[in-house]
């Protein structure tokens with residue numbers, strides 16, 4: 590996971606149609622709060638707004654076509670999801686909890702709350718999960734105060750994920766066992782076998798390049814090419830850049 594710099598300005602569809610929808614959702618909640626809390630009434634959200642082509646393409650561009658969580662490049666094989674960081678329809682503090690209602694309905698069309706993610710991270714792992722340090726401080730409606738929440742998931746647009754998660758070779762770990770890194774890795778499956786396996790291939794390739802880049806005396810042309818490829822691997826646009834950065838920083842030591 591790496592830091593994501595989204596453009597300040599939200600796509601028009603969110604600030605226009607999305608804003609109107611938000612007003613409607615907040616008014617409906619104010620009127621029928623109990624029904625929304627019990628689940629007797631459910632909000633309907635319009636993917637034509639939050640997942641509008643202009644929103645999706647702005648996210649894909651800011652994220653270089655990578656999943657906001659696992660950093661897999663996805664657009665060559667899948668459509669990918671526009672995912673809500675704070676879940677819109679309901680929340681769970683942990684996977685075994687009943688669904689808490691309502692979700693963060695008022696953030697359904699909020700630019701800051703939207704990311705581009707792979708379907709596995711979103712649909713198999715994250716779903717309605719949104720753990721916070723003290724669940725009593727959760728904002729339960731549009732009148733709640735989000736600043737009081739301390740999310741246990743790393744927000745790649747607000748936090749620097751590399752302060753929380755590093756890698757031993759291809760395996761992610763939480764730096765100094767910090768709770769945010771730990772929850773993010775465990776609950777979003779960032780150490781799932783399939784990811785570890787594909788990162789392993791990439792790690793071994795980079796390790797070989799690192800050796801060639803640092804061979805003494807340098808191999809004319811070849812060592813420079815290896816350096817250039819390593820430089821590319823740590824750019825935000827590269828798949829698994831955070832792993833590559835950790836590996837280069839640690840000079841490919843396994844610790």
Ligand SMILES: [Zn+2]
Pocket residue numbers: 656657658659660661706707708709710711
């Ligand atoms: Zn993913």
